[in-house]
Amino acid sequence: MSTPRFLTVVLDVDSTLSAVEGIDWLAERRGGETASFVRRLTADAMSGRQALQDVYELRLERIAPALEDVRALSDAYRANVASGADTAIARLRRSGVRVIAISGGLRQAIMPLCRALSFVDEDVFAVNLQWDAKGRYAGFDRASPLVSQDGKAAVLRCLVLPRPILAVGDGSTDLAMKAGAAADTFAAYTEFVNRPLVAAAADHVLTSFDELLTFVLPPLE
Numbered sequence: 001m002s003t004p005r006f007l008t009v010v011l012d013v014d015s016t017l018s019a020v021e022g023i024d025w026l027a028e029r030r031g032g033e034t035a036s037f038v039r040r041l042t043a044d045a046m047s048g049r050q051a052l053q054d055v056y057e058l059r060l061e062r063i064a065p066a067l068e069d070v071r072a073l074s075d076a077y078r079a080n081v082a083s084g085a086d087t088a089i090a091r092l093r094r095s096g097v098r099v100i101a102i103s104g105g106l107r108q109a110i111m112p113l114c115r116a117l118s119f120v121d122e123d124v125f126a127v128n129l130q131w132d133a134k135g136r137y138a139g140f141d142r143a144s145p146l147v148s149q150d151g152k153a154a155v156l157r158c159l160v161l162p163r164p165i166l167a168v169g170d171g172s173t174d175l176a177m178k179a180g181a182a183a184d185t186f187a188a189y190t191e192f193v194n195r196p197l198v199a200a201a202a203d204h205v206l207t208s209f210d211e212l213l214t215f216v217l218p219p220l221e
């Protein structure tokens with residue numbers, strides 16, 4: 001077996017581990033102007049035109065996702081998992097690579113997908129949503145660093161993980177892990193969305209989990 005190039009791989013979830021962009025998906029369920037309003041804000045944030053903290057609350061308050069919406073979203077994440085992700089993650093782990101997920105998405109929505117990919121709960125970082133006793137939207141964890149532009153970098157810096165660390169994702173908040181030196185290398189993941197500003201600043205571009213596997217575990221000559 002070859003030696004891994006990286007000892008830790010940090011994966012984004014939305015538009016990386018799954019084709020789904022969760023907040024946009026929830027907005028689509030609302031339809032009409034909510035969908036286009038939220039889609040525009042997400043695109044601005046992920047391409048780096050607007051800071052995440054400036055759009056996070058705006059998007060969620062507009063959608064006000066109920067518990068049943070988030071359950072439906074969790075099914076969508078699983079139904080749209082990136083092909084080859086399961087195999088690639090399992091092989092990385094068997095080779096001794098630590099694989100964690102850091103997401104600016106909603107924890108309750110992404111956890112079923114992450115568990116299906118054998119992540120333990122402690123290795124998944126995301127934003128908690130809150131509901132009232134009837135399952136109506138009651139807010140989100142405003143104290144989470146992950147609602148801000150540099151939140152992924154801040155979370156990663158707090159973890160003691162084996163280096164070198166590879167961060168993989170489609171968005172500007174993923175790129176910020178490298179810019180903040182929390183990760184050693186950043187790979188833009190472009191299978192589902194290619195954001196030119198992010199890809200241009202990346203050390204590497206990956207279009208599939210098969211490519212990720214080969215990048216981290218080069219085949220033996």
Ligand SMILES: [Mg+2]
Pocket residue numbers: 012013014015016169170171
């Ligand atoms: Mg993403």
